[in-house]
Amino acid sequence: MIRSVLLHGFVIAALIALEPLLSEYHHGNLARIMVLAVYATGYNILFGYTGLLSLGHAMFFAAGMYGCALMIRLAEWSVGPAFIVGVICALIAGIIVGFLALRTIGVGFMIVTLMFAEASYLTILYYNEYTRGDEGFTIAQSVRTIAGLDLSDTTTRYFSALTLFSICLIASAAVVQSKAGRVLVAIRENEDRVRMLGFDPFRYKLFALILSAVMAGSAGAAYAVLFGYAGASFAAVQYSIFPLLWVLLGGPGTTLGPLLGTVLMFYLVDYASGTIMPGLAAMVETQFGIEAPGLASAYLLLVGVALVLLVLFAPKGLLGTLRARMIPWLP
Amino acid sequence: MVAIAQLATEGLVKDFGGLRAVDVASFTLYDGEIRAVIGPNGAGKTTFVSLLCGRFPPTMGRITFEGRDITALPAHERVALGIAYTFQITSIFGNLSLYDNVALPAQRRVTLDGNGTVRTKAMAALDRVGLADKAQEIASNQSYGHQRLLEVAMGLALAPKVLILDEPTQGLADSEITEFIALIREVAEETTILLIEHNMPVVMALAQRITVLDQGQILAEGTPGEIRANAAVQTAYLGG
Amino acid sequence: MNLLDYLPFDLPHPALLAAGMLEGTVLAAVLALTALGLSIVFGIMRVVNVAHGEFYMLGAVLAWFITHTVSGIIGGPPWLGFALALIIAPLIVAALAAATDWLVLKRLNYDPEATIVATIGILYIIQQLALTFYGPDARPVEAPFDFRVQLPWFGYSGYKLCVVGAAILLMLIVWLILARTKIGLIMRATQYDRETAQAFGIPVDKVYAGVFALGAGLAAIGAVLIVPIQQAHYLMGGDPLLLSFIVVILGGLGSLKGTLVAAIFIGLSDGIISTLYEPTLAKILATLLVAMVLVFRPQGLFGARAA
Numbered sequence: 001m002i003r004s005v006l007l008h009g010f011v012i013a014a015l016i017a018l019e020p021l022l023s024e025y026h027h028g029n030l031a032r033i034m035v036l037a038v039y040a041t042g043y044n045i046l047f048g049y050t051g052l053l054s055l056g057h058a059m060f061f062a063a064g065m066y067g068c069a070l071m072i073r074l075a076e077w078s079v080g081p082a083f084i085v086g087v088i089c090a091l092i093a094g095i096i097v098g099f100l101a102l103r104t105i106g107v108g109f110m111i112v113t114l115m116f117a118e119a120s121y122l123t124i125l126y127y128n129e130y131t132r133g134d135e136g137f138t139i140a141q142s143v144r145t146i147a148g149l150d151l152s153d154t155t156t157r158y159f160s161a162l163t164l165f166s167i168c169l170i171a172s173a174a175v176v177q178s179k180a181g182r183v184l185v186a187i188r189e190n191e192d193r194v195r196m197l198g199f200d201p202f203r204y205k206l207f208a209l210i211l212s213a214v215m216a217g218s219a220g221a222a223y224a225v226l227f228g229y230a231g232a233s234f235a236a237v238q239y240s241i242f243p244l245l246w247v248l249l250g251g252p253g254t255t256l257g258p259l260l261g262t263v264l265m266f267y268l269v270d271y272a273s274g275t276i277m278p279g280l281a282a283m284v285e286t287q288f289g290i291e292a293p294g295l296a297s298a299y300l301l302l303v304g305v306a307l308v309l310l311v312l313f314a315p316k317g318l319l320g321t322l323r324a325r326m327i328p329w330l331p
Numbered sequence: 332m333v334a335i336a337q338l339a340t341e342g343l344v345k346d347f348g349g350l351r352a353v354d355v356a357s358f359t360l361y362d363g364e365i366r367a368v369i370g371p372n373g374a375g376k377t378t379f380v381s382l383l384c385g386r387f388p389p390t391m392g393r394i395t396f397e398g399r400d401i402t403a404l405p406a407h408e409r410v411a412l413g414i415a416y417t418f419q420i421t422s423i424f425g426n427l428s429l430y431d432n433v434a435l436p437a438q439r440r441v442t443l444d445g446n447g448t449v450r451t452k453a454m455a456a457l458d459r460v461g462l463a464d465k466a467q468e469i470a471s472n473q474s475y476g477h478q479r480l481l482e483v484a485m486g487l488a489l490a491p492k493v494l495i496l497d498e499p500t501q502g503l504a505d506s507e508i509t510e511f512i513a514l515i516r517e518v519a520e521e522t523t524i525l526l527i528e529h530n531m532p533v534v535m536a537l538a539q540r541i542t543v544l545d546q547g548q549i550l551a552e553g554t555p556g557e558i559r560a561n562a563a564v565q566t567a568y569l570g571g
Numbered sequence: 572m573n574l575l576d577y578l579p580f581d582l583p584h585p586a587l588l589a590a591g592m593l594e595g596t597v598l599a600a601v602l603a604l605t606a607l608g609l610s611i612v613f614g615i616m617r618v619v620n621v622a623h624g625e626f627y628m629l630g631a632v633l634a635w636f637i638t639h640t641v642s643g644i645i646g647g648p649p650w651l652g653f654a655l656a657l658i659i660a661p662l663i664v665a666a667l668a669a670a671t672d673w674l675v676l677k678r679l680n681y682d683p684e685a686t687i688v689a690t691i692g693i694l695y696i697i698q699q700l701a702l703t704f705y706g707p708d709a710r711p712v713e714a715p716f717d718f719r720v721q722l723p724w725f726g727y728s729g730y731k732l733c734v735v736g737a738a739i740l741l742m743l744i745v746w747l748i749l750a751r752t753k754i755g756l757i758m759r760a761t762q763y764d765r766e767t768a769q770a771f772g773i774p775v776d777k778v779y780a781g782v783f784a785l786g787a788g789l790a791a792i793g794a795v796l797i798v799p800i801q802q803a804h805y806l807m808g809g810d811p812l813l814l815s816f817i818v819v820i821l822g823g824l825g826s827l828k829g830t831l832v833a834a835i836f837i838g839l840s841d842g843i844i845s846t847l848y849e850p851t852l853a854k855i856l857a858t859l860l861v862a863m864v865l866v867f868r869p870q871g872l873f874g875a876r877a878a
Contacts, residue, residue, distance in 0.1 A: 053684050053687075053688075055687075100862070100863075100866050101862075101866065103866050103867075104865055104866060104869070106683055106684065107619055107683045107684070107687065108865050108869060110619075110684070110687055111619070111816065111820065111861075111862075111865060112862045112865045112866060115816075115858045115859070115861045115862040115865070116858075116859075116862050118813065118854075118858045119855050119858040119859045119862070122851050122854050122855045122858065123855055125851055126851045126852060126855060179438050179442075179449075182431065182434065182435060182438065183435065183438075185424075185427070185431075186424055186427070186431075186435050189424040189425065189426055189427065190422060190423075190424055192386075192422065193418070193422045193423070193424065194435070195405075195406050195407050195410075196384065196386070196406060196407075196410060196415075196416050196418070196422075197407075197410060197435055197436045197439055197485065197489065198407050198410030198411050198436070198439040198443075198489065199407055199435075199439060200405070200407045200408075201407075241691055244688065244691075248688070281703075290704070291704070292703050292704055293703075293704075293705075293706035293707070294699075294701075294702035294703045294704070294705070294706045294707055294805070295702075295703040295704075297702065297707075298699040298700070298702045298703045299699075300695050300698070300699050301695065301696060301699035301700065301703070303692075303695050304691075304692045304693065304694065304695025304696035304697075304698075304699060305692065305695075305696060306692070307688055307689065307691055307692030307695070308675060308689055308692035308693060308696065311679065311685050311688045311689045311692070312675065312678055312679065312689070315685070
C-alpha cells in the first residue's frame, strides 16, 4: 500500500518536474498525451481490471467532447460549467449503454459497443449543421479560460492536463486496490464463481463501465477546451481502438500501463509519420524501384502491426510482463 | 433433537430442451445434518443442487430456505442468505493469490455482518484447510489437492448456514481424503452439509442420511445402513 | 390508371422506385456473397473477422491491378482482364487469408476476444499496405461487356443484371458444397465440436485455414464483381464490413439461411433507401437495430437458433 502511494506520487512529481525542461513541441505533446492517458486509464478500468473489452469507447470520449464544446459554441457557456455538462453526457451514455450492453457477454459485448459507437458517430455526422461533421469546429482562444487562466497558454494547459490526469490516476489506483476493485478483478478471472460467492456481477460491471465512461468523457471534454477543437474523427472507430492499443501496450490491469502505453504509441506514431515512413518510402522507391505512393502517410500500419504483435507475443503488455517477472507488488 | 427443515423443495422440475433432467417431488434438508446425494452419472445430481443454489431457475416447483420462498431469488442473494456452493470442476481464481481467493468471500461475510476484518476471516479460512502458510502463493501453481482445498476454504470463508459440496474429493489422494473427512466433521458442527459424492467410503464415513437420485428422481432416502440394504438402489446404482 | 395515385401520401415515381429496387437487388446480391463469407467464418470457427471488409477491398484493388496490366500493358480486351481478375484476385486473397489463419489466429488458439483484436490489427495492416502500394486514389475498372437491357421506363445495365445472376450462382455452389459434399460435412462436423472432430481424425487446422480462406475469397469475388460499378479505393472496406455485420447479426450469428434472408432484406432496403432518402439516417437506425437485436434477441431476427 505504501509502496503504491509512493510510486504514484513519484510519477506525478516527475511529470511536474519535467514541465520546465520541455521544449514547446514536447510541451504540447505531453499535455495531449496526459489527456489521452486519462481516456486510456478509464478504458483500463473496464478492460484491464474487469475484463470487458469495449470496441466503442469513442462514444464516451465524444459525448464528453461534444457535450462540452457544443455548450460553449451554441449556448455560449463558460468552460467550467460546459466541462461538467460534458462529463454528465458521458455519465448518461455510460448508464444507458451499461444497462443494455451488459446483458451480453464476450463477443456480443464487443459488437454491441461497436454498434452503439458507430451509431453515435453517424449521429454526429447527421447533425452536421451543429457539429460541422468531419470537419469539426474550433473553440475561440478568447473563451478558453477558467478562473481567469488562459487555457491555451502552454504552461496552464500542461498543468490543467496534469491535474486531470492525477485525479484520474489516483482515483483508478484507489478503486482497483479497494474491496470493489478486488471484485472487479475476480469478475475478470471467473464471473460465475464471483456470483456464487454472493456478489452481483452486474452491479460491479455497471459501476466499472460508468466510471470508465466518465473518465473517457472528462478526457474528451478536456481535449475540447485545452486544444480548442471538436471533430467527428474523435468519435470514429479508430478512437475506440486507440485506447485498447495503448492499454495493451502499457499493460492491461496495471495502473500506470495506460500512461506508458499512450506515451510510447504517441511518440512512435509521431516519429514514424515524420521520419520513418517518408524515409522508408524513399528507400523502397530508390532501392527496389517499387512505387509506394501512400507509404509516407501509412502510419496506421504501425497501429496494425503493434496490435497483432502484442496480442500474439505480449498480451500482458510492458508493465504486466514486468509485474509477472520481477515486481509482483506493482498495482 | 427435533429435526428442523432448513432447505426444502416441492415439485422441483428442470427441463433442458426436451430432456427432463430433474423431477424431484419433495426434498428436505434438516438443520445441522450431513446429507449425501449419490446416484449414477447423469442422474441429475449437479443439476439438482444447482437449482438449490440458483445457478439456473427451475422449470417448475418451489424452493424454500428457513421457511422463506427463494425460488425467484438470484444466486448471489441466496449466497447472502447463507447457501454456499463449491464447484465440481475446480473453480478458483487461478491468477490470484490464495489469500485473494478467500479474501473475496471473507469480504462478503464482513459486509453482510458489519463486523470483523477481511484479513482475519480470510486467514482463518485458509488455516482451517491447512493452507495458511501458502497465502501469498498463486493459486494456479498449487497441486490439484490444494486447489480442491482452496475451493472448500472459499466456501468456509462465507460462513454459510448450508454448504453444498459438489464432489469435493474427486481426484484427491487417500491421505488427503482422510484429512478432508476430518475437516468436514469439524465444519458440520456449525454448518449443514449437502454433499454430492461418488466415493462410497467417504459417503459412508460422513453422511447421516443419504438421498439417492436416479434419472432425475429420488429413488431412495435413508440412513447409510438402510441405503446399503435397499434392493432398488443396488440394482440401479451398485450394479445389482 | 394506377392504384398508387389514390394513396393519401406521395410515393416516389414508379420509375425511380424501380430503379431503387434494381440497384438494391445488385447491392443485395454482392452483399449476400460478402456477408456469407463472414457468416461461414463465424459459424464454423467462432471467429469474428473484423478484417473481412479489407479482404473485400483487396479483391477490388487486385482486380484493378490485373485488368490494368492486361488491358493497359499487354493490350488485351477488357473481358480477358476481368475474367482473369475474377479467378486470380479471389485466389490471392484466399491464400493470404489462409496464411493469416496459420500465422496469427491459430497461434491465438481461436480465443474469441484475442482474435478480434488481432483481426483489427490485420485490418489496419491490409488497409495501409493498400494505401502504400495502390495509393489514395479511387480508380475505375472497365466492365467486361457493355449492353443495355430495355425496361419499360429506362434502359438498364446488362452487366449489373449479370452480377446478380453470378452472385446467386455462387451462393448456390457454396450451399451445395456445405450441404451435399464431404468437405461440407467435415466443415459442419468441426462446427459442432472441434475436439471431437479432431478425435475422429478430421484435420481441424486445415479445415479452419480452408474456411477462413473461403470466407475471404467470397468477399473478394463480391468485390471483383462490384468494381466495374463502384471504383476501387483503399478505404472501400468499411461499408461492406458494417453491412455484413448487420446482415450476419440480424440473420442470426452463424445461421446461413438467416444470413441470406437478411442480406436480401438489408440489400434491398439499403438500395432503395439510399437511392431515395438520407443514407446516414438509415445507417444509424440499422446499427441501433443490430445492437438491440444482440441485446434482446441474440439468435437473430430471421434465424432459428444458431445452427
